[in-house]
Amino acid sequence: MRYHIPPPTVGGINEPQECPYCRRTFSCYYSLKRHFQDKHERSDTMYVCEFCQRRYRTKNSLTTHKSLQHRGSSGMLKRLLKSAALAHANH
Numbered sequence: 140m141r142y143h144i145p146p147p148t149v150g151g152i153n154e155p156q157e158c159p160y161c162r163r164t165f166s167c168y169y170s171l172k173r174h175f176q177d178k179h180e181r182s183d184t185m186y187v188c189e190f191c192q193r194r195y196r197t198k199n200s201l202t203t204h205k206s207l208q209h210r211g212s213s214g215m216l217k218r219l220l221k222s223a224a225l226a227h228a229n230h
């Protein structure tokens with residue numbers, strides 16, 4: 140079964156929100172969203188980094204990880220080649 144994050148209540152994103160899956164209430168939509176990603180989304184989907192196979196619960200964390208750790212495969216390859224060339228030059 141696929142979970143979908145519920146839309147904010149008619150009162151707006153700053154009104155208290157109730158999680159339809161476990162009936163907990165949250166002070167605002169952002170708290171609900173955070174709870175939802177933490178408690179309900181994790182059982183459904185895992186995002187796996189194609190470069191190092193680390194697993195992330197949210198697409199956002201994976202994107203952050205990739206932008207910090209890899210910055211694109213070609214960039215990583217260039218860095219590897221450059222450090223190999225430098226190591227070679229030092230000897």
Ligand SMILES: [Zn+2]
Pocket residue numbers: 158159160161162163174175178179
């Ligand atoms: Zn919940």
Ligand SMILES: [Zn+2]
Pocket residue numbers: 188189190191192193204205208209
């Ligand atoms: Zn990675």
